[in-house]
Amino acid sequence: xxxxxxxxxxxxxxxxxxxxxxxxxxxxxxxxxxxxxxxxxxxxxxxxxxxxxxxxxxxxxxxxxxxxxxxxxxxxxxxxxxxxxxxxxxxxxxxxxxxxxxxxxxxxxxxxxxx
Amino acid sequence: xxxxxxxxxxxxxxxxxxxxxxxxxxxxxxxxxxxxxxxxxxxxxxxxxxxxxxxxxxxxxxxxxxxxxxxxxxxxxxxxxxxxxxxxxxxxxxxxxxxxxxxxxxxxxxxxxxx
DNA sequence: ATAACATATTGTAATATTGCAATATGGGAA
DNA sequence: TTCCCATATTGCAATATTACAATATGTTAT
Numbered sequence: 001x002x003x004x005x006x007x008x009x010x011x012x013x014x015x016x017x018x019x020x021x022x023x024x025x026x027x028x029x030x031x032x033x034x035x036x037x038x039x040x041x042x043x044x045x046x047x048x049x050x051x052x053x054x055x056x057x058x059x060x061x062x063x064x065x066x067x068x069x070x071x072x073x074x075x076x077x078x079x080x081x082x083x084x085x086x087x088x089x090x091x092x093x094x095x096x097x098x099x100x101x102x103x104x105x106x107x108x109x110x111x112x113x114x115x
Numbered sequence: 116x117x118x119x120x121x122x123x124x125x126x127x128x129x130x131x132x133x134x135x136x137x138x139x140x141x142x143x144x145x146x147x148x149x150x151x152x153x154x155x156x157x158x159x160x161x162x163x164x165x166x167x168x169x170x171x172x173x174x175x176x177x178x179x180x181x182x183x184x185x186x187x188x189x190x191x192x193x194x195x196x197x198x199x200x201x202x203x204x205x206x207x208x209x210x211x212x213x214x215x216x217x218x219x220x221x222x223x224x225x226x227x228x229x230x
Numbered sequence: 231a232t233a234a235c236a237t238a239t240t241g242t243a244a245t246a247t248t249g250c251a252a253t254a255t256g257g258g259a260a
Numbered sequence: 261t262t263c264c265c266a267t268a269t270t271g272c273a274a275t276a277t278t279a280c281a282a283t284a285t286g287t288t289a290t
Contacts, residue, residue, distance in 0.1 A: 001278050109151070119276085167279075169280095240283075253271100259262100
């Protein structure tokens, strides 16, 4: 159906999957890489870095912004995007927690079930 | 168009985005959580854990397997899935490297450009 | 062999995603 | 103001994704 079912899932899983989904696209992952590595955050630089048309890049940028992975600030005539550390760190912590559960054979790791 | 352009992107970005995309769905992320937390890896347990029909879960499982995040082993009448640590760790290392680039203000972090 | 169970595959309908051209918007410069 | 420039938005068309019923496959027990 193309529609993703959301009922019956843990709210944290729902939220995280949405953020992670935004990272699951070459253009958007490349944007994150670029912003992580480059001192420049000017939108036009990002556009010229990617093999996609300007409207397409703009759409990907707004999707990353929507889920809180980047934030944009107007800087004169340009738009300056940068990584939103809060959103990014939340994903990293989520993954770290999952990894920890894999390592710990018999520990609880049931933080999401305590409700 | 629904089709994702791949030309002009770094091969690592292409591969990683594919794996991450598999994680960007509530059912598939819930499966990963379940396998990380639970000692059981029997397919039927996963199915009864999710609010989705059996064929749908089966498809999600095969997608996770396709990108190397889980692996399945036949165990008599049952199928036993578990996390493929190699694939999982590759994603974690990729993210760790990206995070490191964000922290390091003026270091190179250009490993992907050395080609 | 047959029944019962567990899982995978196929077919299909509904919806989502992607990409780009065209266009709109908004700021600075002339 | 008018002309650029940079970016966002809109409107498609093509393709991908999702979910499930129906069905197929394979395994174990009887």
